[in-house]
Amino acid sequence: MTAACGFKYEPTDNVLPAATGNESETETPPDVNADSLFPATFRIDCIDILQLGDAEKGTGNFQITTLQDTWNSDIAEFRLSILLDLIEVDETAGTATTQIRSGVGFGWTDQCSEMSTDSAQVSAVYEAGVSAYAPMVDAETNSCSAPDAAAVASGTLTIDTDKSNIVYIYAEDNDGVAFNCALDGTPDAIPVKALQATVTLSEDGVTASGELLGCMTENDANQRCTCLGKCAGNDNPDCPDCPGGSIKLGALLGGINATDACTARAGETAFDVRLRFTARRLGEVPNACSG
Numbered sequence: 001m002t003a004a005c006g007f008k009y010e011p012t013d014n015v016l017p018a019a020t021g022n023e024s025e026t027e028t029p030p031d032v033n034a035d036s037l038f039p040a041t042f043r044i045d046c047i048d049i050l051q052l053g054d055a056e057k058g059t060g061n062f063q064i065t066t067l068q069d070t071w072n073s074d075i076a077e078f079r080l081s082i083l084l085d086l087i088e089v090d091e092t093a094g095t096a097t098t099q100i101r102s103g104v105g106f107g108w109t110d111q112c113s114e115m116s117t118d119s120a121q122v123s124a125v126y127e128a129g130v131s132a133y134a135p136m137v138d139a140e141t142n143s144c145s146a147p148d149a150a151a152v153a154s155g156t157l158t159i160d161t162d163k164s165n166i167v168y169i170y171a172e173d174n175d176g177v178a179f180n181c182a183l184d185g186t187p188d189a190i191p192v193k194a195l196q197a198t199v200t201l202s203e204d205g206v207t208a209s210g211e212l213l214g215c216m217t218e219n220d221a222n223q224r225c226t227c228l229g230k231c232a233g234n235d236n237p238d239c240p241d242c243p244g245g246s247i248k249l250g251a252l253l254g255g256i257n258a259t260d261a262c263t264a265r266a267g268e269t270a271f272d273v274r275l276r277f278t279a280r281r282l283g284e285v286p287n288a289c290s291g
Contacts, residue, residue: 037154037205038089041286042279043103043111044082046137046144047071050211053256053271063256070228078106079179080171083113083286084199084208084279086157089126096126096157102170102189104289111282112289116187117168125158132156133200133209135278145209145276152203159197159212163266167192167214177231180249181242184223190249191220192273194265208279215262218269222250 048057049068055061074080081103088097102117133156134148168189171179178188192214199210225239225246233245253271262270 038086039285040086040205041282042084042208043108043282044084044277044279045075046278047075048144048276050276051272051274053253054259055256063252066228073229074171079173081105081111082169083111085285087121091126091128091155094126096124097121098124098157098159100167102168103286104172106174109283111286113286114170115288117170117189119167120165122159122161122165126155128155129153130156131200132198133211135207135209143276144278145211151200154201154203154205157199159195159199161195163194165193165195167195173230177243179227179231181225181239181246182223183225190216190224192216194262206281209277211274211276213272213274215266215270216273217266218250218258218271221253221271222248224249226252
C-alpha cells in the first residue's frame with residue numbers, strides 16, 4: 001500500500017459548506033408514469049460515505065467528514081447530480097442495461113447530461129421482486145440506505161464492471177465553473193473505475209437505494225485539482241490553468257492509504273470509494289446538454 005502526498009489543504013483558501021440545502025432540496029420531484037417504468041433515469045439525492053481508501057466511516061476521519069458534508073450540500077443545491085439510467089430491463093432473462101452519467105441543471109425538471117461524463121452502457125443482473133436495500137433516513141448517523149432483504153421491491157440490480165469502464169463524476173457551481181480540473185486532458189471530473197453496485201428499486205419504481213464501490217487510482221487523484229464548496233481563493237502553482245482555490249486531489253487524500261482490493265481491480269495503486277445512497281426517478285430521461 002502507498003500513501004498519497006502529505007495533507008496540505010488550508011480551509012481558508014476555500015469554502016466548506018454545512019451539510020444543509022436550500023429550497024431546492026425540498027422541491028417535489030415530478031410525477032412519474034408508473035405504467036412505463038423503463039427507460040428511466042434516477043438522480044442520487046443522498047450519499048453516505050462508508051470508506052475512502054483505508055479510512056472508514058465512524059473513525060473521525062477528516063476527509064470523509066468533509067467530503068460527506070460537501071457532496072451532500074452540492075447534491076441538495078443541484079451542483080452535483082449523479083444519474084443512473086436503466087435503459088432496458090428483461091425480467092424473464094434476468095438482465096438489464098445501465099449507464100451512469102452526470103447531470104447539469106438547477107432542479108429536478110431541467111437536468112441535461114454532461115456529455116463528456118457518459119459511461120459506456122453495461123449489462124447488469126436483474127432479480128425481479130428481490131430486495132437488498134431500502135432507504136433509511138438517520139440524521140444522527142448520516143445514513144441514506146441500509147441492507148433490507150425483507151422490504152417490498154420491484155427488483156434489484158447487480159452491476160460489476162472491470163477497470164476498462166470509467167465513470168466520470170462531474171460537478172459544477174451555479175455559475176458553470178467546474179469543481180474539478182483535469183491536468184491530463186481527460187474530462188474535468190473525478191474518474192472512478194471497476195464499479196460494483198447493488199441497487200434496489202421500490203415497488204412503484206420511483207425510488208432506488210443501494211451501495212456501490214468504485215476505485216480511484218492514485219495517478220488519477222494526482223492529475224486532478226478540485227474545489228470544495230466553491231472555487232474561490234488563491235491560484236495554486238500545482239494546479240496551472242485551474243480555478244482559484246483548487247488543490248490537488250492527491251493532497252486532499254494525504255494520510256489515507258491505497259487498498260489492496262482496488263489496487264488489484266484497477267491494476268495500479270488505487271483507493272476504495274464505497275458509499276450507500278438513495279435516488280429518485282426523474283420525470284423523463286435527460287438529453288445531452290447543448291453547446
